[in-house]
Amino acid sequence: MTFTRIDDIQMAYTDTGIGHPVVLIHGYPFNRSLWNEQVEALSSSYRVIAPDLRGFGETDSSQGSATMNRMAQDVAELMDHLEIPRAVIGGLSMGGYVALAFYKQFASRVRALILADTRAQADTAEAKQTRAQHAEKALSEGMAGIADAMLPKLLTPETVSKHPDIVKRVRDMMLKTKPEGAAAALHGMAERDDLTSFLSQISSPTLILVGAEDAITPVADSEKMHAGIAGSRLVVLENAGHVSNLERTEQFNKALLDFLESSV
Numbered sequence: 001m002t003f004t005r006i007d008d009i010q011m012a013y014t015d016t017g018i019g020h021p022v023v024l025i026h027g028y029p030f031n032r033s034l035w036n037e038q039v040e041a042l043s044s045s046y047r048v049i050a051p052d053l054r055g056f057g058e059t060d061s062s063q064g065s066a067t068m069n070r071m072a073q074d075v076a077e078l079m080d081h082l083e084i085p086r087a088v089i090g091g092l093s094m095g096g097y098v099a100l101a102f103y104k105q106f107a108s109r110v111r112a113l114i115l116a117d118t119r120a121q122a123d124t125a126e127a128k129q130t131r132a133q134h135a136e137k138a139l140s141e142g143m144a145g146i147a148d149a150m151l152p153k154l155l156t157p158e159t160v161s162k163h164p165d166i167v168k169r170v171r172d173m174m175l176k177t178k179p180e181g182a183a184a185a186l187h188g189m190a191e192r193d194d195l196t197s198f199l200s201q202i203s204s205p206t207l208i209l210v211g212a213e214d215a216i217t218p219v220a221d222s223e224k225m226h227a228g229i230a231g232s233r234l235v236v237l238e239n240a241g242h243v244s245n246l247e248r249t250e251q252f253n254k255a256l257l258d259f260l261e262s263s264v
């Protein structure tokens, strides 16, 4: 594990393997260990970079909202530091919001795009209110309540009943998250732009992945992105929920490797 200074924060990241660079951006409220199995599967053929976003994992938190644009700038600055002009940019859920914000700001630095269990739409007014409540709850009570409320939405009922290892892994990641980092990201997600009409401007090869049972960013959201991004590839992973890379690791990795082989 390595750290570098990005403006006001110290950022932790993994940088493993040799080959075309692939940046994997984790979701909320997780950290870069979300990608351990993908880092392992890809790093024999690619250089895989997985940062802890602002306020998550071992990266410092900052004051105010952690906007998707700010997090995308952090990723771009990390790429500068690593002397990577252009990379495949992939993200899951909030990581997908960051990947889209990255594309919007730095299109020429995107070799290909991977959007997993995410959406292009902004939050509804109701979702914004819930984010504000969760931010207050995280700051006043810590992450346990948030983790318990989120777990059944993150994983399929089958994963919850038959895979205590995955449940523990996801819960532990959430419990390790700093409440101030979670709160800043919740405000940042609530402020994000609606990028639906921007999708038609995406010309990089794009892979869209989604768990068939994703309860947070359902298949319909991925179908909208697929319809909006010309030439994009949509893969629906059966028996997977929102954290589809952990619930169907083999199928997820195969889809990634097939896509990378054909587009990079």
Ligand code: MLT
Binding pocket: 026, 027, 028, 029, 092, 093, 094, 095, 189, 216, 242
């Ligand atoms: C995530 O997994 O990153 C979040 O659940 C996304 C969201 O809350 O919109």
